[in-house]
Amino acid sequence: MVDTPNAELAWASDEMMAVAAARELEDATVCFVGIGLPSTAANLARATHSPSAVLIYESGCIGAKPDHVPPSIGDGVLSRSADAVVAVPEIFTYWLQAGRIDVGFLGAAQVDRWGNINTTVVGEYDAPSVRLPGAGGAPEIATSCRRVIITLRHNPRALVEKVDFVTSFGHGDGTGARQRLGLPGAGPQVIITDLGILRYDTDAAQFVLTEVHRGVEVDDVIAATGWDLRVASSVRETPAPQPIELDALRSFVKV
Amino acid sequence: MAEFTTLSDAIGQHVHDGDTVALEGFTHLIPFAAGHELIRQRRRDLTLVRMTPDIIYDQLIGMGCAKKLIFSWAGNPGAGSLHRFRDAVEKGLPHALEIEEHSHAGMATRYATSASGLPFGILRGYAGTDLASVTKNIAWVTCPFTGEQLAAVPALDLDVGVICAQQADRDGNVLLWGITGVQKETVLGARRSIVLVEEVVDSFGPHVNGVVLPSWTVDAIAVVPSGSFPSYAQDYSERANGFYAYWESISRDRDVFQSWMSEHVLETRDHQEFLASLDPQLRGTRHG
Numbered sequence: 001m002v003d004t005p006n007a008e009l010a011w012a013s014d015e016m017m018a019v020a021a022a023r024e025l026e027d028a029t030v031c032f033v034g035i036g037l038p039s040t041a042a043n044l045a046r047a048t049h050s051p052s053a054v055l056i057y058e059s060g061c062i063g064a065k066p067d068h069v070p071p072s073i074g075d076g077v078l079s080r081s082a083d084a085v086v087a088v089p090e091i092f093t094y095w096l097q098a099g100r101i102d103v104g105f106l107g108a109a110q111v112d113r114w115g116n117i118n119t120t121v122v123g124e125y126d127a128p129s130v131r132l133p134g135a136g137g138a139p140e141i142a143t144s145c146r147r148v149i150i151t152l153r154h155n156p157r158a159l160v161e162k163v164d165f166v167t168s169f170g171h172g173d174g175t176g177a178r179q180r181l182g183l184p185g186a187g188p189q190v191i192i193t194d195l196g197i198l199r200y201d202t203d204a205a206q207f208v209l210t211e212v213h214r215g216v217e218v219d220d221v222i223a224a225t226g227w228d229l230r231v232a233s234s235v236r237e238t239p240a241p242q243p244i245e246l247d248a249l250r251s252f253v254k255v
Numbered sequence: 256m257a258e259f260t261t262l263s264d265a266i267g268q269h270v271h272d273g274d275t276v277a278l279e280g281f282t283h284l285i286p287f288a289a290g291h292e293l294i295r296q297r298r299r300d301l302t303l304v305r306m307t308p309d310i311i312y313d314q315l316i317g318m319g320c321a322k323k324l325i326f327s328w329a330g331n332p333g334a335g336s337l338h339r340f341r342d343a344v345e346k347g348l349p350h351a352l353e354i355e356e357h358s359h360a361g362m363a364t365r366y367a368t369s370a371s372g373l374p375f376g377i378l379r380g381y382a383g384t385d386l387a388s389v390t391k392n393i394a395w396v397t398c399p400f401t402g403e404q405l406a407a408v409p410a411l412d413l414d415v416g417v418i419c420a421q422q423a424d425r426d427g428n429v430l431l432w433g434i435t436g437v438q439k440e441t442v443l444g445a446r447r448s449i450v451l452v453e454e455v456v457d458s459f460g461p462h463v464n465g466v467v468l469p470s471w472t473v474d475a476i477a478v479v480p481s482g483s484f485p486s487y488a489q490d491y492s493e494r495a496n497g498f499y500a501y502w503e504s505i506s507r508d509r510d511v512f513q514s515w516m517s518e519h520v521l522e523t524r525d526h527q528e529f530l531a532s533l534d535p536q537l538r539g540t541r542h543g
Contacts, residue, residue: 010320010491018380027534031512035332035333041472059281059283059434059436060281060436061280061434062434070284070332070333071332071334071494071496071499072333072494072499073282073332074282074283074332074434074436075494076283076433076487076489077491078434079283079433079434079489080489085433085434085435085463085464086464087436087439087440087466088281088306088359088363088435088436089363089366089367089437089440092359092360092363092364092378093360093378095362096360097378097379097380099303107445112536114422120356120385120386125385125389128345129345130345131329131340131341131344131345133328133329133330133336134326134327134328134330135327135328135357135358135359135384135386136307136327136328136358137356137358137359137360138358139360139380139384139386140358140359140378140379142379143379143380143382144379152482158473165385166383166385166492167384167386168384169382169383169384172383177392178382178383181382181383182382182404183382183402184379197342197447203478215378220287220358223500237526239484241276
């Protein structure tokens with residue numbers, strides 16, 4: 001949440017993104033949370049419409065209830081507030097791999113129209129122009145959660161025609177690759193950005209723009225997307241952030 | 256049976272040039288002081304293993320201690336990049352670094368496999384990813400009972416495992432709690448192990464999710480208060496988030512990094528001198 005509120009709107013575009021992402025998380029959902037924006041959005045959901053959401057962090061914290069956005073996935077505020085803390089091999093086996101998680105909430109450096117995610121390198125793997133942190137827990141979160149929500153800032157370097165490296169598998173090339181590979185989860189279903197919302201359309205076999213945030217035109221989103229973006233026949237405006245959502249978000253990140 | 260010793264002697268005795276070494280800790284209880292001691296003793300050609308290499312691995316790589324890194328997420332959590340790691344991978348500075356890259360689930364499986372004494376472990380992972388093509392140590396096996404195709408990864412071949420824990424008792428049993436990561440697997444999966452503890456106690460109290468490593472599974476114990484700084488030891492200290500942000504300004508420039516490492520690590524004798532050399536604002540918070 002680094003940018004300042006838009007003068008015409010009462011919120012920043014990053015705040016709109018966090019609020020829209022939080023709204024995707026239904027109450028009582030069990031959610032495996034990546035650090036950064038996914039963690040902010042998941043905790044915003046818990047603070048507003050989803051008080052019973054169960055937040056799981058890959059550090060082994062199950063049912064974490066932090067009172068501020070933790071800078072890392074292993075902060076003391078997560079372990080102290082958790083219902084249970086388990087070892088890292090256990091969180092990935094008994095909990096994630098066993099199919100106990102409803103939603104995986106992931107960020108990305110690059111994503112393509114099929115929800116394949118790159119967090120490894122920009123450029124060639126053996127001679128990268130930018131070395132990114134790598135996979136972390138994401139590949140198996142994308143494999144085993146029942147569905148995946150992706151959130152990232154929208155620009156043509158992030159939403160790309162082809163990811164430089166498939167760190168976490170989405171829908172491959174859109175031709176039923178998940179089923180052929182026998183992946184248990186349904187894969188990425190929604191991409192939430194600071195401009196709008198893309199939802200996976202199984203008939204179109206790709207992500208399709210379904211919502212734009214207030215002040216954003218469909219053409220803005222097309223211009224900020226690195227592939228030839230499909231647009232739903234009717235695109236609606238994302239409901240504006242409510243004061244209760246903004247208050248919760250601002251109190252949560254202001255530490 | 257665990258031997259109580261100084262950290263300097265523990266590193267000197269148990270870690271040799273060319274060893275494969277894991278200094279583990281998943282955000283919590285990261286053995287920073289042991290990494291600094293490896294740098295002071297100028298270990299070379301190490302194969303470093305860690306799920307989440309962060310600042311201490313950035314320092315080891317930048318100081319030329321590492322030949323290879325086996326890992327699953329290399330970053331400065333919440334603060335930015337590991338610039339010394341990136342310089343090694345992107346530009347071969349200070350020398351080329353071989354990397355072997357996995358997912359967290361794959362690395363966790365490798366640690367658990369090592370602790371179990373098995374040659375390989377399985378997971379439902381990696382399918383469809385490019386990791387499976389660039390990392391040789393990822394293969395596929397078919398379940399003999401169901402026919403499901405699963406990923407296979409080999410055990411880690413660890414010479415030395417190094418962890419931090421909150422307490423040892425006088426017999427050399429070790430207790431840690433809070434986020435326990437893969438620390439148990441690191442000790443049980445390595446040929447030799449070193450544990451840094453906050454303090455020695457007469458007896459262990461009850462702790463939610465406490466993990467005990469019996470004395471005979473550990474080779475050396477060194478009492479190093481705040482040995483995990485700028486990481487933390489739950490109920491002893493808080494994570495020094497300011498230091499992680501500060502590291503961004505040090506590691507970005509190679510010359511700034513070198514002079515910082517000289518002043519604060521090479522020219523200090525031990526961890527207490529290292530801590531004393533820091534700006535008080537960076538030192539973080541201890542309890543009690």
